[in-house]
Amino acid sequence: MRIIVDAMGGDNSIQATALGSVEAVEELDLEVTLIGKKDLIEKELNKNNYTGNKIEIIHAEDIILNEDSPTLSIRRKKNSSMVIGFNKLKEGYGDAFISTGNTGALLAGGLFIIKRIEGIDRAAISSVYPTRDGMTLLLDMGANVDCKPEYLQQFAIMGSIYSEKVLGVKSPSVGLVNVGTEKEKGNILIKEAYELLANSNINFYGNIEARDVPEGIVDVMVCDGFVGNVILKLTEGLANLFFSTLKEEFKKSFSSKIGALMLKPQLKSFKERFDYREYGGAPLLGVRKPIIKAHGSSDGLAIKNAIKQAKIFTEGKVIDRIEEDVKKI
Amino acid sequence: MRIIVDAMGGDNSIQATALGSVEAVEELDLEVTLIGKKDLIEKELNKNNYTGNKIEIIHAEDIILNEDSPTLSIRRKKNSSMVIGFNKLKEGYGDAFISTGNTGALLAGGLFIIKRIEGIDRAAISSVYPTRDGMTLLLDMGANVDCKPEYLQQFAIMGSIYSEKVLGVKSPSVGLVNVGTEKEKGNILIKEAYELLANSNINFYGNIEARDVPEGIVDVMVCDGFVGNVILKLTEGLANLFFSTLKEEFKKSFSSKIGALMLKPQLKSFKERFDYREYGGAPLLGVRKPIIKAHGSSDGLAIKNAIKQAKIFTEGKVIDRIEEDVKKI
Numbered sequence: 001m002r003i004i005v006d007a008m009g010g011d012n013s014i015q016a017t018a019l020g021s022v023e024a025v026e027e028l029d030l031e032v033t034l035i036g037k038k039d040l041i042e043k044e045l046n047k048n049n050y051t052g053n054k055i056e057i058i059h060a061e062d063i064i065l066n067e068d069s070p071t072l073s074i075r076r077k078k079n080s081s082m083v084i085g086f087n088k089l090k091e092g093y094g095d096a097f098i099s100t101g102n103t104g105a106l107l108a109g110g111l112f113i114i115k116r117i118e119g120i121d122r123a124a125i126s127s128v129y130p131t132r133d134g135m136t137l138l139l140d141m142g143a144n145v146d147c148k149p150e151y152l153q154q155f156a157i158m159g160s161i162y163s164e165k166v167l168g169v170k171s172p173s174v175g176l177v178n179v180g181t182e183k184e185k186g187n188i189l190i191k192e193a194y195e196l197l198a199n200s201n202i203n204f205y206g207n208i209e210a211r212d213v214p215e216g217i218v219d220v221m222v223c224d225g226f227v228g229n230v231i232l233k234l235t236e237g238l239a240n241l242f243f244s245t246l247k248e249e250f251k252k253s254f255s256s257k258i259g260a261l262m263l264k265p266q267l268k269s270f271k272e273r274f275d276y277r278e279y280g281g282a283p284l285l286g287v288r289k290p291i292i293k294a295h296g297s298s299d300g301l302a303i304k305n306a307i308k309q310a311k312i313f314t315e316g317k318v319i320d321r322i323e324e325d326v327k328k329i
Numbered sequence: 330m331r332i333i334v335d336a337m338g339g340d341n342s343i344q345a346t347a348l349g350s351v352e353a354v355e356e357l358d359l360e361v362t363l364i365g366k367k368d369l370i371e372k373e374l375n376k377n378n379y380t381g382n383k384i385e386i387i388h389a390e391d392i393i394l395n396e397d398s399p400t401l402s403i404r405r406k407k408n409s410s411m412v413i414g415f416n417k418l419k420e421g422y423g424d425a426f427i428s429t430g431n432t433g434a435l436l437a438g439g440l441f442i443i444k445r446i447e448g449i450d451r452a453a454i455s456s457v458y459p460t461r462d463g464m465t466l467l468l469d470m471g472a473n474v475d476c477k478p479e480y481l482q483q484f485a486i487m488g489s490i491y492s493e494k495v496l497g498v499k500s501p502s503v504g505l506v507n508v509g510t511e512k513e514k515g516n517i518l519i520k521e522a523y524e525l526l527a528n529s530n531i532n533f534y535g536n537i538e539a540r541d542v543p544e545g546i547v548d549v550m551v552c553d554g555f556v557g558n559v560i561l562k563l564t565e566g567l568a569n570l571f572f573s574t575l576k577e578e579f580k581k582s583f584s585s586k587i588g589a590l591m592l593k594p595q596l597k598s599f600k601e602r603f604d605y606r607e608y609g610g611a612p613l614l615g616v617r618k619p620i621i622k623a624h625g626s627s628d629g630l631a632i633k634n635a636i637k638q639a640k641i642f643t644e645g646k647v648i649d650r651i652e653e654d655v656k657k658i
Contacts, residue, residue: 145508179555179558187474214563214566227559230506230556233540234543235563259590
């Protein structure tokens with residue numbers, strides 16, 4: 001098994017991907033291809049004292065930046081680490097591809113270079129969302145802001161398969177994000193999607209309200225990309241507000257500072273429950289090869305977990321199962 | 330000025346509306362009409378030692394329950410406290426109407442009994458959303474799950490006027506909730522609404538991402554009712570998760586318990602920043618009279634604040650201004 005990793009995504013991408021790859025090849029039975037500026041990657045591997053032969057580097061002169069136009073950069077930046085990575089993935093040189101870079105470009109590359117699975121109308125980006133007691137899969141998180149009911153049905157099927165094969169959930173329950181739990185609630189899109197999901201070969205839970213999203217009452221949450229984006233970003237914004245306000249309050253007096261000091265291990269453990277790094281990256285579902293978007297500010301641990309996730313994604317034959325299941329619709 | 334209050338909404342509605350009314354008439358220059366079971370309301374007023382003549386009771390035999398169908402109950406439950414309240418409001422017996430009851434029925438009553446303002450296609454329920462340093466107005470919070478761009482334009486105008494006249498914001502900035510800040514981002518609805526808002530007589534800020542919703546970077550946030558409902562309920566769900574997880578962590582050891590004890594005032598002040606009771610109720614905008622939906626679990630303070638809000642809503646001539654401004658579109 002060989003995982004292809006774009007080493008040139010976020011700010012600390014070279015450090016993070018080098019460290020994560022070293023840890024991954026030591027821990028897991030696989031090889032890694034790092035793509036990017038060769039000298040810089042070599043330097044990072046040396047820093048980590050890596051002397052093995054399970055990591056190779058393919059040099060890429062160019063980088064797709066976060067501010068680049070997704071479609072244009074995939075078409076024109078032929079020597080970028082991301083496009084080279086996609087082409088290597090396409091020709092079967094590696095089994096899966098991970099990048100911390102431009103999300104739109106990753107989606108565009110998945111669609112234009114790797115191509116959609118037959119029977120799938122739209123590819124979705126899914127996110128593993130931390131909940132009270134674990135995690136739940138949320139899709140679509142922003143790739144498709146205008147959806148038809150059939151897209152949501154396909155998201156539900158893909159999410160269900162991914163949850164079972166990669167996250168290890170047996171017969172995952174699938175919920176439809178809605179404004180109320182009753183069957184007749186919702187906008188036109190969601191009402192029609194409800195009927196399709198209820199008649200699909202999945203463990204359909206029914207509607208869930210946004211209030212229950214953090215409670216993890218289902219294993220897979222389906223919504224259009226506009227709503228998914230609102231859910232993810234609002235969660236991020238509220239967590240920021242919450243932690244910074246708490247910090248501010250704790251600085252207010254001498255005794256509160258002492259109190260906060262006594263609570264340090266608990267506050268740390270609390271924060272870790274909402275730590276994205278433990279949960280790997282966001283799989284792009286609906287394309288013909290395993291592709292994972294890792295967080296732009298991933299560190300070594302996050303990259304190692306994304307590589308592990310890519311391995312299970314590949315071994316679980318998720319894409320074959322999606323192909324089979326969409327044929328049955 | 331007379332505020333009509335439905336005394337029969339939530340579980341503690343009679344206690345809360347009686348207490349809130351007593352405090353309101355003592356503090357503010359107005360009279361209150363409480364509608365509901367006369368003997369029960371009288372008992373509550375006596376409990377609060379109220380002997381003045383600024384609160385009157387109109388008896389209502391029936392109640393619209395939360396599980397009742399909104400439209401049917403407004404049509405058929407003629408002797409319910411809510412329908413009697415609406416009719417009193419319509420005939421000009423009072424200036425504004427407040428209820429803690431069934432939100433759908435309140436919307437239906439507003440539309441069928443009080444009627445829409447000419448030029449307004451849809452009435453919106455708006456909510457005052459607590460942010461890092463204050464509050465912001467969010468609309469629509471769920472009345473309209475399928476929207477056209479023109480509805481969002483009308484929401485923007487109504488929200489802007491309400492923010493200025495009732496919340497006291499000078500030239501309130503209006504943001505459109507979107508998946509990105511750039512002009513060309515969004516789904517079809519939001520892209521078209523952007524053009525309309527940019528050409529409206531409001532202080533249009535542009536798009537805001539959900540990440541910035543809790544930061545309060547604008548005074549008014551506009552979205553369709555589906556997205557608004559997701560924002561409100563997810564905020565509620567995450568706040569629940571945060572507070573209960575924090576509590577759990579703090580119980581883990583002896584020293585963390587002591588630490589939490591030392592932080593008690595800070596934790597309290599922290600929680601209060603997210604306390605809906607301070608912010609009054611949710612105004613129904615787009616109908617011909619001031620109507621406010623108070624939270625189902627309102628206490629006396631929340632009701633007093635809602636009455637105060639109804640007074641400013643009326644005095645600010647919000648509805649006249651909405652009528653004038655929509656004529657100009």
